[in-house]
Each structure stands twice: as structure tokens, then as C-alpha cells.
Amino acid sequence: MMSRRHAFSVLSVLALATGSLIAAAPASAEPQKASLRLKWLPQAQFAGFYVAQAKGYYKAEGIDLTINPGGPNLLTENLVATGADTFGLSGGTDSVFAARDKGLPIVCIGVSHQVTPFIFVTRKDGPVKTLQDFKGKTVTTWFTGANHVLNGMLAKEGIKPDELKIQPQQVSVTPFVDGSVDVVTATYYNEFYTIQSRMPKDSLKTFVAEDYGITFPRDTLIVAEATAKEKPELVKAFLRASLKGWKDAFADPKGAVDTVMAAAPTLDRAQQEFMLTEVKRLMTAGAAAKNGSFWIDADAVKTAHDFFLKYGVISKPLDLAAAYDASFIQSVPLADRLP
Amino acid sequence: MNDHAATSLGQGQMATRPIVMPASLRKLIRLLLGLAIAAVIWEGAVRLFGIRPYYLPRLSTILMAIAATPRAYVDGFLRTLAETLIGFAAGGAFGVLIGIAFFRMRALREMVFPIFVVSQTIPVIAFGALVVLWFGNTLLAKAIIAFYLTFFPVTVNTLLGLETVDSKQVALMRSFGASNRQLLLRLQLPTALPQIFVALRLAASLSLVGAIVGEWFGDTTGLGVLLLQAMFTENVVAIWAALLAAALLGTGFYAVVAAVERRLVFWNAEQ
Numbered sequence: 001m002m003s004r005r006h007a008f009s010v011l012s013v014l015a016l017a018t019g020s021l022i023a024a025a026p027a028s029a030e031p032q033k034a035s036l037r038l039k040w041l042p043q044a045q046f047a048g049f050y051v052a053q054a055k056g057y058y059k060a061e062g063i064d065l066t067i068n069p070g071g072p073n074l075l076t077e078n079l080v081a082t083g084a085d086t087f088g089l090s091g092g093t094d095s096v097f098a099a100r101d102k103g104l105p106i107v108c109i110g111v112s113h114q115v116t117p118f119i120f121v122t123r124k125d126g127p128v129k130t131l132q133d134f135k136g137k138t139v140t141t142w143f144t145g146a147n148h149v150l151n152g153m154l155a156k157e158g159i160k161p162d163e164l165k166i167q168p169q170q171v172s173v174t175p176f177v178d179g180s181v182d183v184v185t186a187t188y189y190n191e192f193y194t195i196q197s198r199m200p201k202d203s204l205k206t207f208v209a210e211d212y213g214i215t216f217p218r219d220t221l222i223v224a225e226a227t228a229k230e231k232p233e234l235v236k237a238f239l240r241a242s243l244k245g246w247k248d249a250f251a252d253p254k255g256a257v258d259t260v261m262a263a264a265p266t267l268d269r270a271q272q273e274f275m276l277t278e279v280k281r282l283m284t285a286g287a288a289a290k291n292g293s294f295w296i297d298a299d300a301v302k303t304a305h306d307f308f309l310k311y312g313v314i315s316k317p318l319d320l321a322a323a324y325d326a327s328f329i330q331s332v333p334l335a336d337r338l339p
Numbered sequence: 340m341n342d343h344a345a346t347s348l349g350q351g352q353m354a355t356r357p358i359v360m361p362a363s364l365r366k367l368i369r370l371l372l373g374l375a376i377a378a379v380i381w382e383g384a385v386r387l388f389g390i391r392p393y394y395l396p397r398l399s400t401i402l403m404a405i406a407a408t409p410r411a412y413v414d415g416f417l418r419t420l421a422e423t424l425i426g427f428a429a430g431g432a433f434g435v436l437i438g439i440a441f442f443r444m445r446a447l448r449e450m451v452f453p454i455f456v457v458s459q460t461i462p463v464i465a466f467g468a469l470v471v472l473w474f475g476n477t478l479l480a481k482a483i484i485a486f487y488l489t490f491f492p493v494t495v496n497t498l499l500g501l502e503t504v505d506s507k508q509v510a511l512m513r514s515f516g517a518s519n520r521q522l523l524l525r526l527q528l529p530t531a532l533p534q535i536f537v538a539l540r541l542a543a544s545l546s547l548v549g550a551i552v553g554e555w556f557g558d559t560t561g562l563g564v565l566l567l568q569a570m571f572t573e574n575v576v577a578i579w580a581a582l583l584a585a586a587l588l589g590t591g592f593y594a595v596v597a598a599v600e601r602r603l604v605f606w607n608a609e610q
Contacts, residue, residue, distance in 0.1 A: 037557070040571075041564070041567060041568045041571065042559075042568075043568075043572070068475075068476055068557050068559075069476075069557050069558070069559060069564075070557055071555050071556055071557050071567065072555065072567070072571075073464050073467065073468050073555060073556060074468060074471065074556055074557050075468075078472070079472065082472065084471075084472050084475070171570055171571060171573065172573060173573065174393060174394075177393075190571075190572065191573075194572075194573045198393060263559070264568055265408040265410065265411040266404075266408055266411050266412075266565055266568060266569065266574075266577050266580070266581075267568065267572065267574075268572065268574050268577075271572060271574075
């Protein structure tokens, strides 16, 4: 009797084990095709995804992933909403709000940059010492999100946008370096590097959104609502593999830059190494320090949402629980999320 | 001794059979000489006037950057070349055929031509985003954009060329019992050919622009990708490297089209 019972339990344990083995090793099944549309061209900003791809982490999760670069004229939200791409690393909380406001069926499943990646740069010996000094000066910025950061900072200081000359910023930071522009917008990881390579670092002064009490988390991972609903396992598996890639990229930045440069050999290595260091800082800042990469900081999202609503960037209050689904990232054990 | 022998042999040859350089070789030598002078002026001016490298880098720096990652430039060159050739060939053939059809069938022309005109008013930036949505990051998608920029001028010029055919010549051929097909092949197309080639030369450049711009929509290889990447990381040396490769492709392609034109439209060669 005992032995039969024993045998039965052994059998059931075996059955369970086999079942979980099958679940844990979907690689034996037909790999599922999926694509990730980046927000920009291949560069160290996306190192973790390229490392995960190169090391076969997606394949191990049963995903046959294609990484599609972004570009200046592609809207990641549209490509994901229409199903042209499965996953997307899109502009940021601002572009997710805008997409939801327009009724695009996308869901944010993770936030990469926990703090505002943009800063506003001026010359230390120039006429701009405080934000109040922006009045009457020429400030260039991108009208793809950075303008909201700027307007938010100005609003907090009671400055109206028409009190200064805000101009669309072209690709080059040369007008600033040459002195024809007083304040220029930069990302920590790209333009700030270019500026520093042309003028001494200690000759620069920066204005940071967080110093004015606002944060605009950016680089948001998104999927279509249908994917989140019908293929939650795919989404979780994608996040597991991606986080593993990022962990490796942070542990071995030089190797990660090698992997990125295999995809884009003409990149400048020094710049890419700088970029990865800065991206790590942005990805591990704020709530991510405790909760790990791609954490969705509900408070930061709510604050940004209320800000955009107040200034009419979005037309109506959004259902934030529907727009930002933290359950997928929470499914990855904390230890695997922490770098 | 040897030197002396060689010299005297050379002189002897010169004396008996003067070496006549073929015109094409002379042209090539002059072209290379012109390029060399331009290169020296570029390099010299940047060094002499201390031009900051983010305005204009030294030519030698650019060439060294290409030499550092030759595969990237060769792969980019070949990929863009393939897109350009497919777009140009398809656009050119379609343009000529549809031009002939428009010439023959007035009703078709009145139905379709306005649609073509409207199609050309869509900015390529907007069209490119749609093509990528429909066809993905494929070579075909880029070739379609090259085609889109190419076919219209060829259609217009084919039609224009066919319409310049002298009606008296048509009447003469008809009086000898020429069929429509003979009329087209023996008279109308040859008459239109110079006009068609004006459009094809234009289309050679346009198809390259189309391929490069097409690559700006999330592609992974090609000169357009290299150019975009360099632009947005403000890597001025890499911008110039990509531009040099694109210029080489563009002028090479133009030269091939012009050479074909000299062969086919030989009676027009003096112009």
C-alpha cells in the first residue's frame, strides 16, 4: 500500500517535472517569430537587446527575434499598433500618452530610462545663470518630447514660452558650440558627448528637469493590446531574455559595445562606450535602483500624466492601469531584474 | 648599361611608331588628374587654414576611416547599388512602356496620367513610411521607393519624345505599308530615344536618392543607413565617408547610363 502510494507520488512528481520541463524549454517547440522595433538606429543605447540576441537568450526562450532599427521618420507606436512589429522601444511616457490619447491599442510593459534623459546645456561663462535667464535668449529643442520637458521646467518657474526664442533644433550642436545659440538640448548619452568633445566639460552648465521637480521617464517598451492579452507568455519570455542581455551588457560594457558595433561597424567606439555608461545610469536611477531595470514607476508615470493633462498635451485623462501594465515585468524575479 | 639600352629602345619605338593614346584613356587620365588636384587642394586647405574638423575633416582622415571598416562601406555600397539598379530598371522599363501605352491610347492616358501626377505630389518621406509598413525592412521596399521616384520622368519624356515624330514621316511609312509595330520600332521609338535618355540620366540620380532615402526607414545596411547613423551621432568623418561612397556610386551609374546613350543614340552623340 505504502509502496504503491509512494510509486504514485513519484509518478506524479515525474509528470509534473516533465510538464514543467516542457514549459521551461519551449525552445524544443517551434520558435515563435517576433520583432523588436527600436526607437533609433543601432547604438549602445540598445546594447542589452543586441547582447541578448547575440548570446541566444531569445532563442532559448523560444523566440525567433528580429531587431528592427528605428529612424527619424518611423513611429514605433504605429508599427506596433498595426502589428508590423511585435515589440517596440518607443519614445517615452510622453509618446505612450499621445498614442493612447489617439486611441492606438498599445500597452507599455516596461520603462527603460527612469529619469529624464534630456538636459539643457549652456556656457558657464555665458549670460544664462538661472532658468529665469532663459528669458529673451535663443533656446533650441526637439519638438518630439524634449519641448515638453522644457515647457514643464519653464512653467514651474513661472516663465511663459513666448518670453524666450524657442527654435526647432537641427541635428547638429554646432550652432551652440559656435555661440549662435544660448541654450541647446542634449541627451546625456549622445549630444552631450559631442558637445564635450568640442569644448571643455567644465565650461558647460546644465539644467536638469529633476531639479525643478519633474521627471519624464523615456524609452518605453510597448506591445499591442492584443499581444498582451493573447500572448502573455511571449511578453514575459521576451522580458526575461532582454533583462538577461542588459545584465550582461552592464557586466561587460566593452563586450557589449563590440556586439553593437558588429551591427553598426562605422560607429565611434569611444562615443559608444560613453553612451553605455550614461544609459546604465539612466536605466538604474530612481525606482529602478530598488526594483530593477524596466521598472514601471507608477508615481513617475502619474506625475507625468497629470502634467501633460494640465498643459493640454493630452486631451483627456487616461486609464493609466490600462496603458501601463507592470504585471509582465513583475513576473521576472527581482534578482534577474537587478543589474 | 641596361638603362641606356632601355632608353634607346624607347626612343627607337617613339621614332618609328608614335604612341597614339586612345581618347578614352586620355579622358580617364585627365579625370584622375583632376581628382588628384582636388584632393590635394582639400587636404592642403584644411591643414593650411586649420579648419575645425567638424566643419571639414581632412580627406586623409576620411579615407582612413573607410580603410578602418572597409566591409561596412563595401556592404553598404553593394546593397544600395542593388536597390538602385532594381528601382531604376523597373522604373525605366515601366516608364517607357506606359509612355508608349499613353501615346497609343488616349483614353488610358486621360484616366491614369492624373493619378501619376497625384502620386508624385506625395512627399517621399511620407510614402517611405507607408512602404516600410507594408513591405518591412526588405530590399524590395527600398527598390519600390527608387522606382517611385524614377518612373514618372521617364513616362513623361517617352510620351514627349513620341509626340515629336514628324507626321509626314509617319504618312510616308504608312504609304509603304508599315505596320503599327514597324512604325513604333523603326520610326517612333528611335525619334523618342534622345528624350527618353534625358529622363534616364535624371532617373539614374533619382533612383539612387530613392534608395538612400528608403534606407532611412529602419533599414540595417546600405549607404543611407551609414549616412543617417553618422549624421545623428554627428560623426562628421563618417558623414563624409558615406557621402564619398554615395558620390562614387552616383557618378559611376550616371556614367554607365551616358555610355549606353552614346551607343544607342549615336546620331545624337555630337550634342
